[in-house]
Amino acid sequence: MCGIVAAVAGRNVQGILLEGLKRLEYRGYDSAGMAVLDSAGTLGRRRALGKVAALEARLAESPLGGHSGIAHTRWATHGKPSEANAHPHQSGDDLAVVHNGIIENFEALRRELRGEGFVFTSETDTEVVAHLLARQLRDGKDLLAAVQAVAGGLDGAYALGVISPSEPGVVIGARQGSPLVVGVGIEEAFLASDPLALLQVTDRFIYLEEGDVVRLAPGGEIAIFDARGQAVERPVRVFEHGDGAASKGDYRHFMLKEIHEQPAVIAATLEGRLGAEGVLVNGFGSEAQALFPQVRQVHIVACGTSYHAGLVARYWLERYAGLPTQVEVASEYRYRRVVVPENTLFVTLSQSGETADTLAALRFAKDNGYLASLAICNVPGSSLVRESDLTLLTQAGPEIGVASTKAFTTQLTALLLLTLALQRVQGGEAPAGLIEALRGLPEAVTRVLALDDEIESFAEAFAEKHHALFLGRGAHYPIALEGALKLKEISYIHAEAYPAGELKHGPLALVDSEMPVISVAPNDELLDKLKSNLQEVRARGGELFVFADESVALEAGEGVRVLRLPAVHEALAPILYTLPLQLLSYHVAVLKGTDVDQPRNLAKSVTVE
Incomplete structure (x- = not known):
């Protein structure tokens, strides 16, 4: 879903924030943006629809410079993908905020704020948070107290990152129902929705608890407060996976x-x-x-x-x-x-x-x-x-x-x-x-992975197809479900899965020469019944692609392609038979030219309901 990166450092943070956004691209998003406080305390913001590369191009034309800032990749929930709906959101020049999650009571809050004269420029629930914070600042609260006060009136799930010209060099973060981690640097401090975003600057992290609010300040100062407003200590953990995991x-x-x-x-x-x-x-x-x-x-x-x-x-x-x-x-x-x-x-x-x-x-x-x-x-x-x-x-x-x-x-x-x-x-x-x-x-x-070339040859038959049917029996019916999910996720081919014995109860009506049927056929007690189901497909002109145990007596021929998998203990077969379905989906997606790693409309970590 959406991604947050924030930094307080003794150097220009634009590069840190931009690299963090690039490392969060796997999560799925439709726009990106950044806000930075410069040395004079002036708030600068750049936003762009589309990939982080579009934001990077905008920053190349009009850079941001400063030692504290926030950045975001947005996955649309409230309001269509657009530059106006991209984060960070501002309330005038008072502050900028980035937000992951959903504010469930935003409509009532927006009506209240409009009644007080606040002007909304986006369709998002996040802009409500920006105006609520601005109201607290105008009432004399500091940035930490403002975030703590506003958080108590928000229903739903959120992770927040906030900066304001009223406190240059300070970033406030808050977490309720949506993940947020603090990166611990050397006289620097960072904030992100995922540690991967910050591995270029630190491998030490503090995982915030529900209701926590954190204040990052110059010199690497980190102060954490729980939902009651009490100062608390949270353990620092070393990230266990190397930076190469993101390459x-x-x-x-x-x-x-x-x-x-x-x-x-x-x-x-x-x-x-x-x-x-x-x-x-x-x-x-x-x-x-x-x-x-x-x-x-x-x-x-x-x-x-x-x-x-x-x-x-x-x-x-x-x-x-x-x-x-x-x-x-x-x-x-x-x-x-x-x-x-x-x-x-x-x-x-x-x-x-x-x-x-x-x-x-x-x-x-x-x-x-x-x-x-x-x-x-x-x-x-x-x-x-x-x-x-x-x-x-x-x-x-x-x-x-x-x-x-x-x-x-x-x-x-x-x-x-x-x-x-x-x-x-x-x-x-x-x-x-x-x-x-x-x-x-x-x-x-x-x-099994050594069969990749043979599986890739299967994929050519799917390049022009629009539908596919996956079949399995017993513990392999869920594997068929997973195979269908993979194909539809990354190739955008409509795919469904059924227990093979259910063919005659409806799905056979779909089977013709344009409907490829994929089946897994381990050598188990349901094999003979599965073979009968596959014959039902061939009798209707369906083209079969079967991943079968090497000992299974199932011959390839007209309309039937068979790939032999090594024999394995029956209990382990669901794990092994997953692999060729993953590779098949991958190669089909490559042939169709889709975005394999970041398929449209999807996100990696689904942190909203």
Whole structure:
């Protein structure tokens, strides 16, 4: 979603802010802007519709100079993409503000402010915040007190960055429901919605808590106040991933790089979590050893790709651990009456740990009588991790491409570890050979990725298509869902997924020579039924693209293309069969010339509801 960068330094901050915005481009946005206070305390602002490059060109024509400033990339929520709606927003020359999130009561506040004579120049909810702050400054408050006063009257989620000529060299930040971190430099201080934005200037960060307000001042001074206005100390954490994570290296796109990083990140997710007897339970937190034996049910809540990972986990948890499992879309979960059976473990999945709907579901669940909450997440200092009882970190490293790849397969790996840990503490034994197969999973992933050239040849058949159908059975139906999501996200081809057995209940009406049908065919107990479903497709003239186990007796021929995947333990097949679907979507998108890493209308970290 939107991105914030701010800086207070002993040097011109324009370059720092611009580089920070470039590092946030992966999040998705439609406009960009910057405001800087110069040495005379004059507020200068530049904004541009489109990419950060457009803002960079404007700054080249008319630079900004000063030691404190704020910058922003906007993803439209209130008001269409336009320069007038781009951040920062000002209230006259009193101040400038950048904002992530949504102010839910902005309409009532705007009516009130208009009644007092304030003039609005944009359609955004953010401009309300600018005028509210200006009103506080005119009443005699300093900038910190103004932000604290205004924050108390805002409903919704927000992260704010504010500067004012009334206090040159000062930046105020505030966080409620939307992530914000403080970068700790040497006699410099920074603010951002994501640590990646600041890795060029620091690797030390303070993750603000809900309700925190922070004041950055010259000399690197950092003062943090909680929601009650009390001064507090927050720990400084060293960012664990190198600056190279934000570079494509030798790859054409971040997405391709991240697909090929999967053997390494899956190995990192497994590292230290497999013992001689199976999965080590203490890897889930100090309380897991006592809590896991009590678990009798599991509820999984997530969004998007993470939701698909949860759907796969339901098959694993019920089959191997014998635990009834319910999987919910986070944006729906808290808007209905939820019945929570006794001793139910509440599991959330999120790559960023800041997904607004998932965080809201966790907070809702805390009052619903769950045994405990477990977060499976990729970001150690994220809100989801801090607010959950137990945590399993996926070790995927930063994922820049909007279409999730390595985050998904590491989530699946973590969910399988959870399944086997719950099975173990409740007296069960892992299926024969599965633990050893898990140890060899990174190598198996490498073998599948070596089929990239063959998968790329499949992509040519999709370049002129407008629709596609994905099929799977059992635990591979969610993999079909994920494959369809990837194709539609980055190639803009309309794609849907169905359980293969549901073809005759409606989707067959869509099948003809212009509707490619993609299926995954592992060698499992549903294989024969899947073969029958595929025959239904061929009988209607549909063109089949099948990713099949090397031992499956399925021959290529007219209208049927088959790619053989290495044999793998049945439990691991959903992870491996994800990979060719990722690569297929990638190559189709490249052929169609779309923006692979930043597909239209989408954002990486969805921090609004």
